[in-house]
Amino acid sequence: MAFKMSVQKSKGKVQEVEIGKGEKAIKIGGENVIPFYDFDGDIGNSPKLGIEILDVYPEDWVDSLKELYKDVADNPVEWAKFVEKEIKPDFICLRFKGADPNELDKSPEECAEVAKAVAEAISLPLVIAGTNNHEKDAKLFEKVAPAVQGHNCLFLSATEENYKAVGAGVALAYDHKLGAESSVDINLAKQLNVLLTQLGVKGEDIVMNVGNSAVGYGFEYLVSTVDRIRLALFNQNDKTLQMPIITPVSFETWNVKESMADENDVPEWGSREDRGISMEISTAASVITVGSNAVVLRHPKSLEVMKKFVSELH
Amino acid sequence: MALKGLDIFKLTPKKNCKDCGFPTCLAFSMKVAAGAVEISKCPHMSDEALAKLEEATAPLMRTVKFGKGDNEYSLGGETVLFRHEKTYVNRNRFAVMFTDAMTDEEIDKKINNIKKVNYVRIGEEMKVEIAAIKYEGDKDKYLNLVKKIKESDLEVTYMLVCEKPDIVKEALELLKDENPIIYGANKENYEEMVGLVKDNKFPLGLKADNLEGLYELVEKVQELNYKELLLGTEGESIKDTFTKTVQIRRTALKEEDRKFGYPSVVFVNELAGEDKFMTTALASLFTLRYGSIIVLNDIDYSIALPLFALRQNIFTDPQRPMTVEPDVYAVNDADENSPVLVTVDFALTYFIVSGEVERSKVPAWLAIPDAGGYSVLTAWAAGKLSGSTIANFIKESGVEEKTKCRKLIIPGKVAVLKGEIEDNLPDWEIIVGPDEAMHLPKFLKELNESIRAEAQGA
Numbered sequence: 001m002a003f004k005m006s007v008q009k010s011k012g013k014v015q016e017v018e019i020g021k022g023e024k025a026i027k028i029g030g031e032n033v034i035p036f037y038d039f040d041g042d043i044g045n046s047p048k049l050g051i052e053i054l055d056v057y058p059e060d061w062v063d064s065l066k067e068l069y070k071d072v073a074d075n076p077v078e079w080a081k082f083v084e085k086e087i088k089p090d091f092i093c094l095r096f097k098g099a100d101p102n103e104l105d106k107s108p109e110e111c112a113e114v115a116k117a118v119a120e121a122i123s124l125p126l127v128i129a130g131t132n133n134h135e136k137d138a139k140l141f142e143k144v145a146p147a148v149q150g151h152n153c154l155f156l157s158a159t160e161e162n163y164k165a166v167g168a169g170v171a172l173a174y175d176h177k178l179g180a181e182s183s184v185d186i187n188l189a190k191q192l193n194v195l196l197t198q199l200g201v202k203g204e205d206i207v208m209n210v211g212n213s214a215v216g217y218g219f220e221y222l223v224s225t226v227d228r229i230r231l232a233l234f235n236q237n238d239k240t241l242q243m244p245i246i247t248p249v250s251f252e253t254w255n256v257k258e259s260m261a262d263e264n265d266v267p268e269w270g271s272r273e274d275r276g277i278s279m280e281i282s283t284a285a286s287v288i289t290v291g292s293n294a295v296v297l298r299h300p301k302s303l304e305v306m307k308k309f310v311s312e313l314h
Numbered sequence: 315m316a317l318k319g320l321d322i323f324k325l326t327p328k329k330n331c332k333d334c335g336f337p338t339c340l341a342f343s344m345k346v347a348a349g350a351v352e353i354s355k356c357p358h359m360s361d362e363a364l365a366k367l368e369e370a371t372a373p374l375m376r377t378v379k380f381g382k383g384d385n386e387y388s389l390g391g392e393t394v395l396f397r398h399e400k401t402y403v404n405r406n407r408f409a410v411m412f413t414d415a416m417t418d419e420e421i422d423k424k425i426n427n428i429k430k431v432n433y434v435r436i437g438e439e440m441k442v443e444i445a446a447i448k449y450e451g452d453k454d455k456y457l458n459l460v461k462k463i464k465e466s467d468l469e470v471t472y473m474l475v476c477e478k479p480d481i482v483k484e485a486l487e488l489l490k491d492e493n494p495i496i497y498g499a500n501k502e503n504y505e506e507m508v509g510l511v512k513d514n515k516f517p518l519g520l521k522a523d524n525l526e527g528l529y530e531l532v533e534k535v536q537e538l539n540y541k542e543l544l545l546g547t548e549g550e551s552i553k554d555t556f557t558k559t560v561q562i563r564r565t566a567l568k569e570e571d572r573k574f575g576y577p578s579v580v581f582v583n584e585l586a587g588e589d590k591f592m593t594t595a596l597a598s599l600f601t602l603r604y605g606s607i608i609v610l611n612d613i614d615y616s617i618a619l620p621l622f623a624l625r626q627n628i629f630t631d632p633q634r635p636m637t638v639e640p641d642v643y644a645v646n647d648a649d650e651n652s653p654v655l656v657t658v659d660f661a662l663t664y665f666i667v668s669g670e671v672e673r674s675k676v677p678a679w680l681a682i683p684d685a686g687g688y689s690v691l692t693a694w695a696a697g698k699l700s701g702s703t704i705a706n707f708i709k710e711s712g713v714e715e716k717t718k719c720r721k722l723i724i725p726g727k728v729a730v731l732k733g734e735i736e737d738n739l740p741d742w743e744i745i746v747g748p749d750e751a752m753h754l755p756k757f758l759k760e761l762n763e764s765i766r767a768e769a770q771g772a
Contacts, residue, residue: 002529216623216626217665224398231396281598308592312551313553
């Protein structure tokens with residue numbers, strides 16, 4: 001008996017979603033197989049890699065990044081332009097940390113102006129991330145969405161708590177793409193997709209954010225959730241789960257002990273920057289391996305390595 | 315193909331003698347078919363029946379053991395391709411590569427690096443388990459290298475990477491009591507290689523240019539009646555290596571073809587070289603996608619912290635949550651004036667809460683009662699976290715001797731327990747904490763201010 005390649009036929013296909021406008025617009029999804037399994041079928045668009053910037057000075061970021069961004073970090077527009085020109089990600093993720101009620105609690109109007117200026121200053125697709133405070137995000141996105149109309153941005157995210165306001169105010173009224181955020185559970189992910197669709201948001205305007213954690217921190221739940229979501233699509237063609245997936249990796253990986261611990265406290269662990277990059281890379285490589293179509297990264301070194309990772313495997 | 319219970323039943327003595335521990339032969343047969351019991355539990359099977367059954371009921375993927383004593387490990391034995399389908403069984407193991415082409419300085423550095431990376435994370439010892447030792451052409455240096463690593467006080471097991479049987483033979487003289495892995499059987503040398511390992515049942519790693527060649531090689535080695543095998547997935551590129559590694563596992567578990575039902579050996583060191591971040595990326599890839607032994611160029615904490623943490627997560631049983639030992643833990647050098655926070659023993663909750671407390675930089679005691687390994691709300695709903703559980707734990711854990719502060723912070727999600735705890739712990743002030751751990755730093759900083767103000771007032 002001779003060896004025969006094991007081939008798995010697929011019944012479903014990940015919805016293709018376009019973010020951004022013009023030459024630098026990106027498409028994510030489109031595959032009908034597990035990532036990199038081209039022996040099974042069509043691997044679709046390559047996973048896309050974004051870089052995180054903030055609307056405020058990155059006070060708690062590692063020193064080397066503060067140094068890298070020292071001339072631009074006070075101004076999100078200059079910061080975004082610098083990232084586009086020097087770091088060259090597939091997209092930029094502008095995170096409104098300053099709008100968080102526990103931080104500066106900036107007004108939605110003020111944030112809308114920042115978002116507009118950033119969107120106009122760059123040609124890369126723009127992903128806009130809120131504060132994770134459901135109430136504030138609904139108010140924030142309501143003002144930001146019209147300000148960046150026409151730029152086809154992706155907003156992170158609508159949740160079970162605010163999906164009506166965010167769904168209507170972002171996707172329906174201003175034709176942006178909408179992140180649907182659920183917490184590591186296939187049924188919650190499915191339910192939110194159904195609710196958004198019932199609201200009138202088109203499937204091709206939704207990108208799922210099905211949970212986010214750093215390796216070592218309950219990451220197995222994320223892996224199994226993504227595995228199950230993708231298998232439900234490929235094996236049973238569950239169309240309520242056919243949206244592509246984005247994971248804002250950097251939002252979590254830089255907050256865990258492995259990335260935060262000071263070199264003086266744990267001298268044997270070595271460079272804090274290296275640990276942070278490595279946690280970010282391991283988490284990003286892992287979520288891409290199981291099925292994430294886009295990740296947000298913080299460190300340019302992580303971006304460089306992940307670019308190579310994706311180009312070698314895709 | 316797997317046998318059905320009734321097929322097995324036909325081969326049993328059908329006497330319902332209960333010697334196997336089951337009430338009837340049929341019940342026993344059903345258990346064997348489900349893979350829950352070994353057929354050998356029945357002492358009355360005929361030899362022919364046993365031979366027939368063993369072949370048919372053997373696991374799809376063989377469990378291969380290597381190493382000795384404290385450094386003995388099992389690989390393989392997996393039954394599912396995705397962990398949620400049941401669970402993964404034997405975690406992958408990490409190796410660091412040594413060769414006779416390295417200078418003494420390089421070798422010493424790696425030995426030292428392996429020694430340095432050794433720590434405990436949620437009850438599990440984290441370290442490089444295998445020293446891979448590759449023959450690059452200088453026999454004397456190679457044998458000296460094996461000797462040197464063996465005589466260093468590294469707590470590792472060994473994998474000889476060498477395709478020359480005569481050299482393997484000499485190296486094995488040095489390691490014969492260590493149950494090492496020998497990697498390097500190919501289509502030319504396999505008979506000699508099997509001859510070297512067969513008596514001691516050392517695991518033998520096979521390699522070929524492509525999957526077709528590897529498949530044929532396994533057939534030939536199986537004809538020699540040797541089954542303690544590992545399969546090399548060396549490819550020309552990252553992509554090629556990935557495809558081979560996935561195909562081997564899938565051929566075994568999905569196509570149910572036992573020819574590829576063996577653990578894999580993935581040489582990430584060949585693909586990533588000295589680039590430690592690429593090493594982390596690729597080792598993560600192969601931890602998720604079916605690498606059994608993952609060979610690295612070198613190790614340091616920036617590689618180990620994410621990789622070992624990822625592996626620990628992926629190889630937890632989905633039906634059994636990871637837990638931390640119930641105890642009182644000091645965070646940020648807590649002392650006799652520090653407040654006490656209580657949460658559950660579910661590892662994920664513990665990690666998030668302790669991480670946020672650390673971030674607050676406020677010294678505090680973290681009291682972890684036995685809450686059945688559930689999250690806060692689930693534990694409460696299941697009756698595993700009640701006012702009396704918390705109160706009893708505070709009394710019995712000795713935390714009252716550790717701190718003079720009598721402020722106890724309970725999770726916001728179980729604010730309803732406050733009254734009951736107050737009744738049971740009259741000396742304590744029960745404070746309801748935030749709903750979400752992310753708000754702990756702010757909460758603790760404010761609490762700390764008020765404690766300080768009180769102390770000054772007094």
